[in-house]
Amino acid sequence: MTLHSRLAGGLATAGLAAFAALPAWAQGAASAPAASTTPALIKAPTPEQALAMINKGDTTWMLISSALVLMMSVPALALFYGGLVRTKNMLSVLMQVLMIVSVASLVWVGWGYSLAFTSGGDNHFVGGLGKAFLRGVDATTVAATFSNNVYIPEYAYIVFQMTFACITPALIVGAFAERIKFTPLILFVVAWLTLVYFPIAHCVWYWAGPDYLPDAPTDGGYLWALGALDFAGGTVVHINAGIAGLVGCLIVGPRVGYKAEPMPPHSLTMTMIGASLLWVGWFGFNAGSNLEANGVTGVAFINTFVATAAAAVAWAVIEQVRHGKPSLLGAASGAVAGLVAITPASGYAHPGTAIILGFVTSGVCFFFVTTVKNKLGYDDSLDVFGVHCIGGIVGALGTAIVADPALGGQGFFDYTQFPAVAGSYDMGAQLVTQARAVLLTLAWSGAVSAILFSILKFTTGLRPVRDVELEGLDINEHGERAYNI
Amino acid sequence: MKLVIAIIKPFKLDEVREALSTLGVQGMTVTEVKGFGRQKGQTEIYRGAEYSTNMVPKIKVEVACATDLAPRVVEAIGHAANTGAIGDGKIFVLDIDQAVRIRTGETDETAL
Numbered sequence: 001m002t003l004h005s006r007l008a009g010g011l012a013t014a015g016l017a018a019f020a021a022l023p024a025w026a027q028g029a030a031s032a033p034a035a036s037t038t039p040a041l042i043k044a045p046t047p048e049q050a051l052a053m054i055n056k057g058d059t060t061w062m063l064i065s066s067a068l069v070l071m072m073s074v075p076a077l078a079l080f081y082g083g084l085v086r087t088k089n090m091l092s093v094l095m096q097v098l099m100i101v102s103v104a105s106l107v108w109v110g111w112g113y114s115l116a117f118t119s120g121g122d123n124h125f126v127g128g129l130g131k132a133f134l135r136g137v138d139a140t141t142v143a144a145t146f147s148n149n150v151y152i153p154e155y156a157y158i159v160f161q162m163t164f165a166c167i168t169p170a171l172i173v174g175a176f177a178e179r180i181k182f183t184p185l186i187l188f189v190v191a192w193l194t195l196v197y198f199p200i201a202h203c204v205w206y207w208a209g210p211d212y213l214p215d216a217p218t219d220g221g222y223l224w225a226l227g228a229l230d231f232a233g234g235t236v237v238h239i240n241a242g243i244a245g246l247v248g249c250l251i252v253g254p255r256v257g258y259k260a261e262p263m264p265p266h267s268l269t270m271t272m273i274g275a276s277l278l279w280v281g282w283f284g285f286n287a288g289s290n291l292e293a294n295g296v297t298g299v300a301f302i303n304t305f306v307a308t309a310a311a312a313v314a315w316a317v318i319e320q321v322r323h324g325k326p327s328l329l330g331a332a333s334g335a336v337a338g339l340v341a342i343t344p345a346s347g348y349a350h351p352g353t354a355i356i357l358g359f360v361t362s363g364v365c366f367f368f369v370t371t372v373k374n375k376l377g378y379d380d381s382l383d384v385f386g387v388h389c390i391g392g393i394v395g396a397l398g399t400a401i402v403a404d405p406a407l408g409g410q411g412f413f414d415y416t417q418f419p420a421v422a423g424s425y426d427m428g429a430q431l432v433t434q435a436r437a438v439l440l441t442l443a444w445s446g447a448v449s450a451i452l453f454s455i456l457k458f459t460t461g462l463r464p465v466r467d468v469e470l471e472g473l474d475i476n477e478h479g480e481r482a483y484n485i
Numbered sequence: 486m487k488l489v490i491a492i493i494k495p496f497k498l499d500e501v502r503e504a505l506s507t508l509g510v511q512g513m514t515v516t517e518v519k520g521f522g523r524q525k526g527q528t529e530i531y532r533g534a535e536y537s538t539n540m541v542p543k544i545k546v547e548v549a550c551a552t553d554l555a556p557r558v559v560e561a562i563g564h565a566a567n568t569g570a571i572g573d574g575k576i577f578v579l580d581i582d583q584a585v586r587i588r589t590g591e592t593d594e595t596a597l
Contacts (some may be wrong), residue, residue, distance in 0.1 A: 262536035264529060323530055333532060370533025383532060 012436050041148045043418050044212050050142045053151045056293045062156040065288025069163035072281035073101045073170050078293065078366035080274025080336070081174050082482075083267040083384050084329075088472025089178040091265060096173045096182065100189050101166040107193050108162040109134055115198035117143075117206055119480065124222040126199040126377055127206060134158070144209025145291040148419045152291060160288060161201075166484035168197055168237045174382030175245030176252040176462075178263075179469050182477050191452050192244060196445045204228060204437065207415070213299050213416040229403055229430065231300065232289035233267040234344025234396040235441045241443050242389020245451040246380060251453040252462050254379030256469050263381075275332035279308055282339045286346035297409065300346040303354035304339065307346075310358030311338025318366050330366075337365040337387050341395035346470040348399055350408030357402055361394045389442075486581035486594060487555035488571040489537065491546045492574040493566040498544050504549060508557055522547040524572030527591065543574060549581060551594050 013450055042049055078097035082090050099334065104112075114131035121128070131137060143157035169189040173180070207213060207220035218225065221237070227354060255263065265271060287301040315334025316326035340362035342354055369386035380386060403409040404427045414423040456462055463469070468476040493501060498515065505513060519540040526539035550558050561578055567573055586596035 247525065262529075262538065263534075264531055264536055329531055366533075374533065432534075 014137055032396050035057050041160065041419050042211070044215055045149065047141070050151045050211075051140055053149050054142060055150065056153050059148065059156055060287055061297070062288060062291065065147070065284035066156070066160040066163050066280045068284025069160070069167065069288065070101075070281075070434060072285060073163070073167040073277050073364070074098055075321065076274045076277035076281055077167060077170055078274070079270045080332075081135065081177060081382055083270030083272075083274060084209070084265040085177050086173075086263060086472070087266045087483060088474055088481075090474065091480060092182070092473035092477055093177055093189040094482070095478055096180075096185060097170045097407060099182075099186060100170045100173070102194060102439045103186055103189060103458040104169055107190055108165045108414050109158070112165055112193060112198050113158050113161065115194070116165075116201040117157075118204065119206070119208070119219055124218075124220070124225060125203055127202050127421060143291075144211065146296075146413070147211065147292060147294075148210045150292055157291070157336040160291075164233060164237060164285075165193060165201075167195060168233075168241050169193060171241035171384060171388055172236070172245045175249040175380045175384040177381040178473065179252060179255050179381075179463055180473075181460070181462060181464055182473075184462055185458045187460065188248075188452055188456055190311060192449060195452070196244065196448050197236070197240065200240055200441055200444065203440070204230050210413075210415045210420050211418070213415045215418045221271035223437045223440065226436060227412070227433050229348060229399050230344045230396065230437065231399070232286045234340070234392045238340045238343060239396065239438060239441045240394030240445045242385050242387075243446045245384030246378070246389065247446055247449040248453055249380045249385075251450065251457060254377075256466055259377075260378045264419040265329065268332075271332055272328060275335055279339060282308075282343075286343060290347055296347050299349075299410065302351050303342050303346045303349050306351050306356040307342035307349075307358035307361075308335050308338040311335060311341065311362040314359045314362035315366055318363065327470055332367070333369065333383070333387060334362045337361050337391040340388055340391035341398065343392070344395045344425050345399040345402050348403035348412075349408045350402065353402040353407055353409065355416065357395065357398045361391050361400070364394050365391050393438055396434050399432065400434045402426055403430065486584060486597065487550055487552050488579040488581050489546075489548045489550065489555060489558050489562065490577040490579065491548075491562045491566065492576075493546060493562070494568065494573060495542060495544045497566040497568070497573075498546070500565040501546060501562050504560065504561040508554065508561055510548055510550060510554075510558065512548050512549075513594075516545040516547075518545045522572070522575070524597050526557065541572065549584060550597050551597065 030257045047052065068335065071166055074097060078094045080091045081097065085093055111129060111132045113134065114129050115127045118127040118130050120126050137154050137158065138443065139153065139155065141154040142151035143154045145152060169192060173185065203221040203223040205224065206222060207224050208216050213219065282304055286304040287297045290297040290300055312331045312335040315337070316331045319330045320326045338361055340357040342359055345357060361406070365387050368390045369383045373380060373386055403411060404425055405411040411425045413420040452460065463478060464473065491501070502513065519542055521541060522541050524541055526537050526541055529536045529538060546562070548558055555578055557579060562576055584593050584596040586593070
């Protein structure tokens with residue numbers, strides 16, 4: 001799901017697969033000016049030709065990855081967040097995550113996929129409505145990958161991207177957990193997906209595909225065309241949701257009793273289960289974002305493993321030094337911060353640089369979650385900003401460094417050529433591009449979220465009344481309790 | 486008849502129960518409680534948010550026994566629950582006016 005990338009090896013494999021799958025045209029193509037034994041690639045294949053360029057292994061991997069990413073929302077994120085709130089609000093968090101995932105998937109097939117992943121023509125900020133309600137999509141339509149002449153079924157691509165649209169708004173609820181009205185939250189999610197998530201996803205991830213871009217070099221999202229690298233969603237998912245969470249918690253206001261009374265997590269056991277399932281699911285998120293099952297998928301997979309481990313170790317060590325005791329919540333927070341940071345870099349980094357990225361991220365996130373939050377006094381209940389936005393920024397900027405082939409990174413591919421060739425990498429310029437992508441996401445998501453939350457605050461209201469909040473959202477908003485003993 | 490109420494450290498419950506069993510005590514009631522005494526609370530840190538909990542988790546044990554057994558019950562609990570550290574808890578002894586075994590209707594010492 002990134003922009004420029006991928007291996008020449010992948011290209012060759014693609015050609016072979018296509019050759020085996022469709023001998024008739026492959027022979028025709030090979031009789032072109034073929035100077036080598038490698039079958040020639042087809043530029044701008046017809047839909048029928050593209051359909052024959054689907055590989056069962058890729059398709060299988062994408063469907064498994066999609067299921068893994070759904071598991072990150074329910075139950076992983078729900079349990080991770082749920083364990084961190086007080087008993088009286090446990091069920092509200094579970095319900096919020098479950099409903100956001102369900103609503104987001106409906107919005108996605110309604111207009112989300114079309115707005116995010118169809119061409120906007122001269123508009124490079126959002127797509128069109130040509131595929132609204134999945135019009136024109138069927139079992140024979142395809143979606144491009146990062147290799148010339150390799151395709152996956154469009155439904156597999158839609159469902160994979162759908163899981164991202166489901167988890168991103170669910171991340172936001174942690175920022176104002178324990179004090180939000182349910183229905184306005186769901187209204188916010190629908191509006192935020194439409195006005196923020198789909199446009200940002202389009203800006204970062206939409207492009208014509210490697211076989212069509214050479215003939216239509218401007219057919220890509222704004223940030224994609226700039227050359228911003230975001231392998232699996234550092235900007236689109238984590239910075240996007242993180243800044244929306246910060247804005248939300250500022251507009252909603254702190255919990256009653258914040259800083260005056262203890263608000264310890266009610267079950268770190270649940271949080272541990274959730275964090276662990278997040279880690280497992282994240283292999284689908286990051287390695288699945290390669291859209292194929294090949295060597296780079298392996299790169300993303302191992303980076304997702306080791307950056308996370310490094311960040312968990314780093315957070316525990318920092319706590320050991322600062323407080324004399326390493327806490328489970330700290331290690332789990334570090335693991336999530338590491339997962340967030342490696343997300344944009346997962347398919348570009350070397351495992352060695354991924355580990356360093358994990359170490360650095362834990363230090364920065366620890367500082368924000370403990371020191372900055374306390375200094376500024378905002379009540380980001382579950383540290384959505386401190387972990388997801390800050391971790392996402394560290395990862396997005398760090399991607400410029402770790403992607404450098406001089407450091408063992410993957411670099412990027414120039415897809416305006418056919419077939420794609422490796423681009424010449426300039427770390428400094430890439431860092432500037434990454435910063436622009438971060439700033440645009442912060443500005444757009446921050447501003448639109450502020451408007452949306454403000455409108456809801458003065459119409460439906462965002463907060464339950466004080467007594468409801470004190471008694472807990474579970475019994476008052478949902479009419480049930482998480483635990484009946 | 487006496488009611489012996491002991492507030493003890495939670496991890497001492499098993500030793501207290503064993504000590505009372507050897508005395509022939511037939512039953513006891515146990516409750517998880519929180520409170521404070523001379524023992525200072527513990528400090529908990531969650532992602533940098535420090536909570537000093539002045540209410541410390543304890544176990545409350547209630548034992549009803551014959552008056553002449555009460556001193557030995559007190560001694561057994563005091564011995565079993567003792568760690569020598571602050572926060573070991575306290576023992577209170579109260580008079581019981583009446584006792585009834587619900588199933589049979591037996592009263593007083595035969596009901597214990």
